[in-house]
Amino acid sequence: MSNAILMSSGSDIDFMIHGLFPVDFFGNEVWITTSHVCILIVMLLMLALGVVANIKMRHATEVPDMLQNLLELLVEKLDGIVFGTMGKIAAPIYRNYILTIFVFIFLSNISGLFGLRPPTADYGTTLSMGLITFTLIHVAQFKNNSLKQIWTDMCSPLPPWLPIWFPINLISEIAVPISLSLRLFANVLSGTVIMALVYGLLGKLALIWPAALHVYLDLFSGAIQTYVFCMLTMTYISQNYAAE
Amino acid sequence: MNITGHDLIMACSAIGAGLAVIAGIGPGIGQGIAAGHGAAAVGRNPGAKGDIMSTMLLGQAVAETTGLYGLVIALLLLFVQPLG
Incomplete structure (x- = not known):
């Protein structure tokens, strides 16, 4: 397993998803891949973080220590962005x-x-997140607007009795989850591919300086794309709520 | 030397992948324009540097998408090989 997951500095270039073992899913053969394992690791980490945060905040002190500071900072900043x-x-x-x-x-x-292969470099992960956003957008749309209003919006530049623009608006609605998920996927995948090429082709020469590439491709690009994904999700959803 | 049909498809896929990443020109120009205007805005109003930075980075990340579509097509052609 570790050989498949760890991007070791061997002589071969390896950035593909590897199947680990097949399982039977209602008569179909479904492969458990390295993406599943990496997602599980990330989810366990999040779960542990959540449990630790819960225990910590139950015994919250007035003068916060290190971990409490961090948690309060995270929640406060994100609340500020969302609001x-x-x-x-x-x-x-x-x-x-x-x-x-x-x-x-x-x-x-x-x-x-x-050393993991980022789970977001698998199109299955990002497409499912794009589809969750798509569902949330349209649940909010049907909750907050009447059917007549939605129809008027879908025929938007022309009057509602002339639905020539309807197919074009429909395509632009369907393009939302695709562009959201492809943006995240392609950004993370390009970073993974570049790092695999550096480690695979240069081998022993790639000693300390790839750290700079990691800072740009993993940290900077990853943080920016996270921000962009959340920002676009929030913008698309809040379009369906009337401004207060 | 014998060139089979599969070899021809592989060669043409490699050329196609090279052509697909030409799409990187567009986002390069677009991000440059955004960065230039961001720099001009900071010069005019240095107090709003934080807001300008975040808006500029968001816009650049969205503008990057079209180039990434080209990259995805190139990677598909090279590694998934849908035609061969």
């Missing part, structure tokens, strides 16, 4: 979700630093 983007009505509904995907995508993106 600033979504407004007072929508923000309390979605802030837990945004915090969860923020932590998940960030930990996934930087897991390349710890």
